Amino acid sequence: MTKPTEHPPKIAGKLTPMMAQYARIKSEAGDALLFYRMGDFYELFFSDAEKAAEALSITLTKRGHHEGEAIPMCGVPVHARDGYLEKLVRGGFTVAIAEQTEDPAEAKKRGAKSVVERQIVRIVTPGTVTEENLLDPKSPARLAALSVVDGKAFIAAADLSTGEVLVEEGPEGRLGDMLPPLQIRELIAAEGERLLQGAFAATEADPRSFSVEAAKGRIEAFWGVNEPSGLGLTEGGALRAIGGLLSYIELTHAGESIPLRMPRIGGQSDKLAIDEATRRSLELTETGEGSYKGSLLHTIDRTRTAAGGRMLRGWLAAPLTDRRAIEERHDGVAYLLSDHTLRDELISLLKGSPDLERALARLRLERGGPSDLGLVQRAVATGEALQARLRLEHTVPDLLAGLNVGDRLQGLAATLLSALTDELPLRVSDGGFLRAGFDAALDEAVSLQKNARQHLAAEEARLREATGIKSLRVKHDKTLGYCVEVGKAHADRLASQEGFTQRRTMTTAARFVTDDLTALSQRIADAEGEAAAREAAVFRELKEAVTDAAEELLDLAGHIARTDTLTSLAELAAEEDFARPALTDGTEFAVEGGRHPVVEAALRREGKAFVPNGCSLFDGEDAELQLVTGPNMAGKSTYLRQNAILVVLAQAGSFVPASSFRLGIVDRLFSRVGASDDLARGRSTFMVEMVETAAILHQATCRSLVILDEVGRGTATFDGLSIAWAALEHLHTESRCRGLFATHYHELTRLAEELPRLHPVAMAVREWRGKVVFLHEVKPGAADRSYGVAVARLAGLPESVVKRAGQLLKLLEDQSPAGGLVADLPLFGAVPHQPESERDEVRAMLDGLDPDDMSPREAHEALCRLKDLSQS
Known part of the structure; x- marks a missing residue:
């Protein structure tokens, strides 16, 4: 990832004034692509142009020469900037935006060769975007800073699109668990x-920006507190992380004021620890291919609002x-599940509710x-409607209670409703967003702008009556502006009247100006600018009223999101027949009729039914x-994963x-569960398996749940069995955890005789007419065999x-000691290969048979001959 502080080689040699400014x-900008504003375009030059043209699939052109070579150039229109930024940021680029900070007319006053002043106003990185079209509505867009001090890891994370700030801390060894829940887009x-790699951009920053002293000054500037401990920031590592985060935000926003909420201090002790390998295995928020569709979140999400989806x-x-x-x-889910009428009404109110958090953040960021x-007004209206409906309930659970849209927000919403038109533009410069009658000065300017003809006609009528000249006309002159025109016969008469000044004489007519007509002409000419200026002023007033109520609005946004999330989970429980988990403080684990929600949904789309299974990992003590x-293929992996998913859903607050x-x-x-490698880091599938298994054996406690599948599969049989055996004993005797340990080493089932807390279960299989039927049921006891050859046949x-393979399997099973492994695998010679000549003889005999013309005796003899050939 680009470092904004890096500096590429300077553009040397003789340069034009404009290119000299660009080079500076x-x-x-360092390695960031520079969007250099030139009128209605952002231009890119030199290597930036070459990179951008390729990434954006736009035309690469030339502009001027530098040291004898044509300068590569490409550009994007200012009005289409965000779309191009989206492509570049998603492609891993950092983009510096240099705007014109001076009126071109002022530059001209300094001289013909003067260049309009420009400067970088913002550096766009994956973690600092706030534009709506660059964000996933239902995903956070967090930027995080990492600091490790004395074996403790501190992470400060900010979502600039909502203003939210989080601070997390935990042991350095759990850093891999701390980052994924934050769902960051960029880590600095x-x-x-140490800079971790993951599904985010990784950026190195100046170490000085992580100093404790610098952090204190930035904290005061951002939140107006002299003592960081007042925010709960007492650890030096936390201050370093916050300091690095705020410094990077200042760097990328070039002094722009960034409104951030007070930090929320958290820790890992109240969160279920889930490492990255487990998240991938369970496909919680995305599939193994990185797709949201098909993930657990995609399957269960019924939220109607963006903020609810993020929550x-x-x-x-x-x-x-x-x-x-x-x-x-x-409790909140149960309450809404029990009253479908209330649930349906809340869903109806939530539909179309806008993203108040991000709308407010854009307004506070001056974007x-x-x-x-308009989104703020609609969100407050949603809050009022939800409040009115919930107040009809006698007892509301705590998480649904407390929604209070006070007088201030109600007044703000009423003002916005009366001020804003029904169709609102994205930009202030587009105009036309204020209702007629809301602002008198604006109405007058708009009236002049829209009704200029009527105003001019009225003035013409007044002048005719005042002068008595019925042929008098008000016309527009390119030089004079609006003026009075009369025929030559009336010129002397009009010239003698006070207030009329003759400015032009023509063959058949004369033109005059008056102070009133000149003033009206100027007012009409200025009306468009005055209307735009007045609209902009009113917008600023309304925006300030909104930002002044930011804390109340954010509280409202949180209530709406929580109501949406709980309603979504209740709807899910009703639709899918989910049950409320019964939680205890012990180590119980007892499932009846458990199902995998993602697999069940996929089977339903195919018209098939899911086979539920119970699971008990607790003997009463x-x-x-x-x-x-x-x-x-018997459903083993599904059974393993579904029990882990039940835990995630239950402890997330959902029914299961x-x-x-x-x-x-x-x-x-x-x-x-499942095999994976990390070839980029030189790790084979087996090495990845061993590393992940090692982490589990070191960290699992008696309160953990461990799901392991096919430990030892990637090495020799004896090695693999030995590793699986030892790992299973460790989990039983040392970790004493709850767990599911899947294996094809049937020899391990004998351990149940020695390990009292170990119980074998097997996937039920039935053989019917020579074929294997998988019942997808879990039954007590061990599988009698693996049916691998049958699965190979199904695979084609x-x-x-x-x-x-069947012949070899029978041989090995016959020669293997009971319950043990084959000591010496006689793979060569024990089962003789059928010579090619004999196979040819069989084919020739079969080709010569005509079953329709054969008598019973002839058919019997042919079968006997074929049998003899097959056994020879």
């Missing part, structure tokens, strides 16, 4: 400090461990327009482990896809390969 500004750290995403990304807080969410004022065996679920709060969730392996 480019040196300030001091140059030379649901946040709940799912960071489930809780505080039982009381979780049950508050469950908002009339349409954002202690946590248990299940050893899961059975063939692939099960008949019942009794759960002792889980502190850490681990799920390693050549029949000759399947038959040969």
